[in-house]
Amino acid sequence: MTKPYVYMTRKMPASIVEKLEAECDVGMWEKEEEPVPEEVLEKELQTADALFCTISDPVNKENINQAENLKIIATMAVGFNNIDVEAAAARNIQIAHTPGVLSETTADLTFALLMAAARRIPEGIEVIKNNEWGAWAPFFLTGQDIHQARLGIIGMGRIGEAVAKRGTGFDMDIVYHNRSRKPETEKEIGARYVELDELLETSDFVCVMTPYTNETHHMMNREAFQKMKNTAIFINSSRGGTVDEEALFEALKNGDIRGAGLDVFENEPISADHRLLSLPNVTALPHIGSASENTRWKMAEMTANHILQGLRGEKPDHLVSL
Numbered sequence: 001m002t003k004p005y006v007y008m009t010r011k012m013p014a015s016i017v018e019k020l021e022a023e024c025d026v027g028m029w030e031k032e033e034e035p036v037p038e039e040v041l042e043k044e045l046q047t048a049d050a051l052f053c054t055i056s057d058p059v060n061k062e063n064i065n066q067a068e069n070l071k072i073i074a075t076m077a078v079g080f081n082n083i084d085v086e087a088a089a090a091r092n093i094q095i096a097h098t099p100g101v102l103s104e105t106t107a108d109l110t111f112a113l114l115m116a117a118a119r120r121i122p123e124g125i126e127v128i129k130n131n132e133w134g135a136w137a138p139f140f141l142t143g144q145d146i147h148q149a150r151l152g153i154i155g156m157g158r159i160g161e162a163v164a165k166r167g168t169g170f171d172m173d174i175v176y177h178n179r180s181r182k183p184e185t186e187k188e189i190g191a192r193y194v195e196l197d198e199l200l201e202t203s204d205f206v207c208v209m210t211p212y213t214n215e216t217h218h219m220m221n222r223e224a225f226q227k228m229k230n231t232a233i234f235i236n237s238s239r240g241g242t243v244d245e246e247a248l249f250e251a252l253k254n255g256d257i258r259g260a261g262l263d264v265f266e267n268e269p270i271s272a273d274h275r276l277l278s279l280p281n282v283t284a285l286p287h288i289g290s291a292s293e294n295t296r297w298k299m300a301e302m303t304a305n306h307i308l309q310g311l312r313g314e315k316p317d318h319l320v321s322l
């Protein structure tokens with residue numbers, strides 16, 4: 001009997017490939033740091049039974065409609081905004097993702113970003129590297145306090161909660177805005193539900209942790225930044241598309257807000273001449289929220305398991321539900 005064919009859009013460690021090879025024929029884009037070209041993906045999808053993909057692969061309606069044998073798309077990520085889920089559902093193609101396994105790691109990075117932006121750590125590093133460190137000065141590189149400040153989380157899901165828990169360790173006052181109220185979380189973390197405007201107007205740190213959807217597209221726009229305190233810091237490690245980057249640039253440049261910590265951008269990778277990077281009050285990272293060795297291994301193994309489950313006719317552990 002012929003084996004099902006799995007296409008992997010990125011070079012993966014041998015043990016992950018071998019796990020799949022035990023039951024499947026495997027094709028793989030052999031580069032780790034370069035996404036598969038769209039025309040290669042399109043061609044592979046015409047014969048693949050399963051796709052192992054990442055956040056940088058646009059799995060769109062046209063590709064899906066030509067994928068005659070495709071049974072499952074498994075993405076090595078929790079966010080699946082790169083996949084046309086309606087088109088897949090219309091053709092009974094399953095979509096699996098990796099929720100939960102990366103929440104704590106992503107929350108660690110989000111909090112690191114918050115702390116780095118608040119205490120101006122990248123600016124301090126630059127001062128030393130550039131030999132600009134002079135005598136101790138009373139107001140040199142003064143930043144914002146984290147302890148006892150108000151942390152406003154937009155999107156109190158798995159990662160939002162994990163960020164909030166870290167905030168409690170710093171004695172922060174946690175407020176959140178979410179699709180629905182979460183009484184259990186309120187009790188456990190001591191967080192308070194507020195309307196979006198109150199969150200924006202009163203928080204010292206505003207952290208976006210929603211998925212990227214039509215509803216959250218440019219949720220952080222000019223009006224939203226203008227509602228924030230001019231001492232507040234904006235943190236985004238969700239998806240770049242939740243933010244109008246032009247509006248963020250203006251808000252930072254005009255002093256409407258104090259600073260920003262960003263792990264994600266509307267078009268990734270950004271180039272060094274991106275306008276936001278010209279501002280000293282921007283702490284920018286290259287989308288490394290879930291990038292601990294442990295977590296990335298777990299995500300890869302989980303994705304391979306989802307593919308095997310789907311191809312065996314079993315229900316994958318973590319299906320995206322519409």
Ligand SMILES: NC(=O)c1ccc[n+]([C@@H]2O[C@H](COP(=O)([O-])OP(=O)(O)OC[C@H]3O[C@@H](n4cnc5c(N)ncnc54)[C@H](O)[C@@H]3O)[C@@H](O)[C@H]2O)c1
Pocket residue numbers: 078079080099100102103106154155156157158159160177178179180209210211212215216237238239263264287288289290291
């Ligand atoms: N930077 C990174 O490397 C990285 C890593 C992991 C996840 N992410 C991003 O983080 C997102 C969240 O992941 P998660 O596992 O916490 O997801 P989740 O589904 O557990 O949480 C998302 C929360 O956002 C809320 N939400 C959705 N739309 C909203 C809206 N319009 N207004 C207010 N709240 C809204 C939902 O109710 C939910 O509670 C992912 O979708 C992904 O885009 C980024």
Ligand SMILES: O=C(O)[C@H](O)CO
Pocket residue numbers: 055076077078079080102289290
């Ligand atoms: O959505 C995700 O999982 C991240 O962006 C990558 O880990």
